[in-house]
Amino acid sequence: MLAIKTLAPKSVIFRRTVRLMGDQFEISVVGNNPDWADERIDDAIAEINRVEKLLSTFSDDSAVNEINRNAGISPIKTTAEIFRLINRSLEISALTFGAFDVTYYTAEKDTTDPDNTTKVAVKKSLSRVNYQSVVLDAKEQTVFLKEKGMRIGFGTNSRGYAADRAKYILQMQGVSSGVINAGGDLLAWGLQPNNEPWTIATADPSQKAHSFANVNISNMSVATSVNTQKYTAAISNKQLNTINPKKGFPVSGIKSVSIISPSAELADSMATPVMSMGINAGLYLINKLNQLACIIVDDHDRVYTSKDISLTN
Template sequence: MIRILLFIFFLQSICSNAQEIFHKTTKLMGSRFDLTVVANDSTEGRKYIEIAIEEITRIEKLISSWDTNSQTSEINRNAGIKPVKVDKELFDLIERAIAISKLTDGAFDISYASMDRIWKFESSMTKMPSKEEIAASVEKVGYENILLDKANHTVFLKKIGMKIGFGAIGKGYAADTTKQLLISKGVSSGIINASGDMNTWGKQPNGEDWTVAITNPMNKNKAFALLPLKQGAVVTSGDYEKFVMFDGIRYAHIINPKTGYPSRGIISVTVFAPSAELADALATSIFVMGKDIGLDRINQIPNVECIIIDTEGRVHQSQNIKINEKTN
């Protein structure tokens, strides 16, 4: 996931009850989080940011597959053995993930965690895996083998050694839940930016919309486009930093969970959606589905738009999005 540049104009409102922007950057869930709230004073601003940090930490403990005490780890330990009862929150997250898998024909799949790590997108990888190794690497992957019992809130992975993981939607989900919690506490405006999984609400103190600048994948020091963001989420995913070349063919780090082969043809996807969780999942899925199928699928989903940049630097966009491209 690549970072979205965010332009915030620190302008003081002229009204008598002027609010200010308060910001903190910290590391959570193993990633950079940029937390921004609009509040009346520094005491209130610091309080809201601490509430956000506590909520993100709570989410990590629930969904982390690295924490041996998490419910996700318990599900993975009991793969092929028995169903595991989980909190409704985790059950609902898994249920939504499976729905996205169906929507994307398996391009998105939380059971990707079962995949053997045979691709190493670094200099130590000197040759491609064999066809047999690639086929074997995805034998335990398949969302169809995640069995849910809604009445009892249990999750069962059918195959021994199967695993689920939330690397593709976890930070987006954390951004969504933190946003909703802060709104419930009375925060009128803010941004949760989880390493590029961004959710916003409200406006800046000067009454203007928050504005995001999409990174130019051909030049990471420049923005490609400026877009206002109103009450929604945006996620940009890029594969141009982690890839290997074999026989003149570029293989990037986003892998098709159905085939075991890296996706090709796209270097950057930006998705705008009502939630960061959905935008996160769809951004990854479009890489796997490809430009044409990805655009067609996005055009069928209400309130979701995307910008795709292919390996030739060409820009493709969904039907209803308007881009204000930067010219310098």
């Protein structure tokens, strides 16, 4: 009897684009079953929606709003997930000397002071925006904001955290290879169907059609911050009007900073601080850290890279 050998279906990339967390996400998984791939992408979307709801400041009953409402009043016991996220955020704040900070200040308008909404309010807000005024109690799992009017928000790192969580859910469901594009920031793992690593083409933000190198990002994440004071319409990924948090004016000298890290949350958190620190200080900081790399493009189109990063033309 003649044995007939059947070939397994060839793996391909299944993609879906959806608007999540106020931005465009594209979720890609490698597999050979369309129904299975659709279910896995549904799982990732559900997890991203969960993270958005968890970190929302628009819902009155959210844990973050509970912390904010009790600023200057009392510590609030929170979930282990939020506690760990705040703790990591404070560690990054300390690492960047406050260039990254999830705290801010909401000044109440004083109708008896006509200057309150300008000079006085700005002065107060700058003086009270301080990550060091967040008190964590690991034993009780409480968070306390020392100053009344202080707030915490995760607008700068929530998408990265959501991407990390979605990747975790996908891997737990057996997705061995995929890419999550969170508004231009990428998180990739595994290999492409042709067994080649995932790569991205890096470019000058003002000439995005002309790349200067390819970067291997398999099992890594890359987040890019752009100085949109000059290049608002130049590229399609994350566009920030970058402000130096200590001096209060736009950063100059750098067009873009791309951070490469195993964690999307960390990459997301570090991109803007490195830009505000400047080329030399930013590279010095990244070079001291393990498993972090960066690519910087300055106003004169010169490219700077941290140590051990390999660019291939």
